[in-house]
Amino acid sequence: xxxxxxxxxxxxxxxxxxxxxxxKALRSMGYSVESVRIGKFMEVALPEEARENAGAILExxxxxxxxxxxxxxYRFQVVE
Amino acid sequence: MKIGIIRFPGSNCEVDVWExxxxxxxxxxxxxxQETSVKGYDLIVLxxxxxxxxxxxxxxxxxxxxxxxxVIRFAREGGPVLGICNGFQIxxxxxLLPGALLRxxxxxxxxxxxxxxxxxxxxxxxSLYREGEIIQxxxxxxxxxxxxxxxxxxxxxxxxxxxxxxxxxxxxxNAAGNPNGSRNNIAGIINLAGNVxxxxxxxxxxxxxxxxxxxxxxxFLSLIRAWExxxxxxx
Numbered sequence: 001x002x003x004x005x006x007x008x009x010x011x012x013x014x015x016x017x018x019x020x021x022x023x024k025a026l027r028s029m030g031y032s033v034e035s036v037r038i039g040k041f042m043e044v045a046l047p048e049e050a051r052e053n054a055g056a057i058l059e060x061x062x063x064x065x066x067x068x069x070x071x072x073x074y075r076f077q078v079v080e
Numbered sequence: 081m082k083i084g085i086i087r088f089p090g091s092n093c094e095v096d097v098w099e100x101x102x103x104x105x106x107x108x109x110x111x112x113x114q115e116t117s118v119k120g121y122d123l124i125v126l127x128x129x130x131x132x133x134x135x136x137x138x139x140x141x142x143x144x145x146x147x148x149x150x151v152i153r154f155a156r157e158g159g160p161v162l163g164i165c166n167g168f169q170i171x172x173x174x175x176l177l178p179g180a181l182l183r184x185x186x187x188x189x190x191x192x193x194x195x196x197x198x199x200x201x202x203x204x205x206x207s208l209y210r211e212g213e214i215i216q217x218x219x220x221x222x223x224x225x226x227x228x229x230x231x232x233x234x235x236x237x238x239x240x241x242x243x244x245x246x247x248x249x250x251x252x253x254n255a256a257g258n259p260n261g262s263r264n265n266i267a268g269i270i271n272l273a274g275n276v277x278x279x280x281x282x283x284x285x286x287x288x289x290x291x292x293x294x295x296x297x298x299x300f301l302s303l304i305r306a307w308e309x310x311x312x313x314x315x
Contacts, residue, residue, distance in 0.1 A: 014182065015182070015185060015225075015227075017183055017185050017186070017187050017261075018183060018187065040136075065140060065141075065144065066136070068137055068173065068180055070179065070180045070229075071182065071227055
C-alpha cells in the first residue's frame with residue numbers, strides 16, 4: 001500500500017480568521033506568538049499497483065478535490 | 081417552466097425553494113443528486129444547506145455529485161442556473177462562477193435580515209428590480225466571505241458581474257453593512273454570459289408577507305418572465 005501525506009494551506013493572501021483566533025488565544029495564555037495559520041493534513045492510501053504513478057495521481061486529486069487552487073496551495077509526499 | 085431543484089445529501093433549503101416557486105404558481109421538481117441528466121428542465125436551482133456536511137470545503141464534494149456533470153453542461157449551453165448559499169459555494173467550486181466563499185471573517189455564523197443593493201436590473205434574475213434598489217433578504221451562513229484575487233475582483237467589477245451587494249440601512253456598502261467580510265461587500269455575482277447567478281442570501285425566505293417580507297419574490301418572478309419571453313420568441 002502506498003501511503004502519502006498531503007498538507008493543504010491557505011494562500012498567504014487569504015485572510016485566516018481561525019488562525020487569528022488561535023493566535024489571540026495563545027497570547028492570552030501568555031505565549032509570545034508572531035502568527036498562526038491553520039491548514040489541513042490528510043493521509044491518502046493508494047493500492048500498491050499505483051506506486052509508480054502515485055505522484056501524478058496525487059497531483060491530480062490535490063488539484064481536483066483536496067485543495068481549491070483559488071484559495072489554497074498543497075504539498076504532498078509519499079511516506080511509505 | 082420546468083424547474084429542477086437539486087437535493088444533495090445535507091441540502092436543507094430545497095423544500096423552501098420548492099415552496100417559494102409554488103407560491104408563485106410554478107410546479108418545480110426536486111431532483112436527487114444521483115440523477116445523471118437534467119434534460120428537459122428550463123432552470124436549475126442549487127439550494128442552500130450543508131451538502132456533504134460541508135466536509136473538506138463547502139460545496140467541494142457536491143460539485144462532483146453525478147448530477148453536476150449535466151448541470152455544468154446545461155450551464156455552459158446557456159441554461160439558467162440559480163445557486164443560493166451552499167448553491168453559490170458549489171458554483172464557485174465548479175468554476176461556473178469565479179472566486180471562493182470562505183469562513184465569515186468574524187467567525188460568527190450570521191442568521192439575520194440583511195440589506196442588499198441591487199446593482200443590476202438588466203439580468204434574467206433581476207429584471208423586476210430597479211438598479212440601485214435597496215431590498216432586505218435574510219442571510220444564514222458561517223462561510224459567506226467572498227474571496228477573489230485583485231485581478232479577478234477588478235474584472236468582476238469592470239464587467240458588472242456583481243448583482244447584489246451587502247449594504248447598511250442607508251444603502252452604503254461599508255463594513256457595518258457587511259455581515260461576513262466579503263470583498264467589496266459582494267453578496268451575489270453573475271457569470272459573463274448572464275445565465276448563472278450565485279448569491280449567499282436566501283430569497284426563497286422572503287416571498288410571503290406572513291413570513292416577514294416579499295423582497296425575494298421578484299428574483300423568481302424575473303426568471304419566470306425571462307422564460308415566458310423566450311417561449312414567445314420560439315426559442
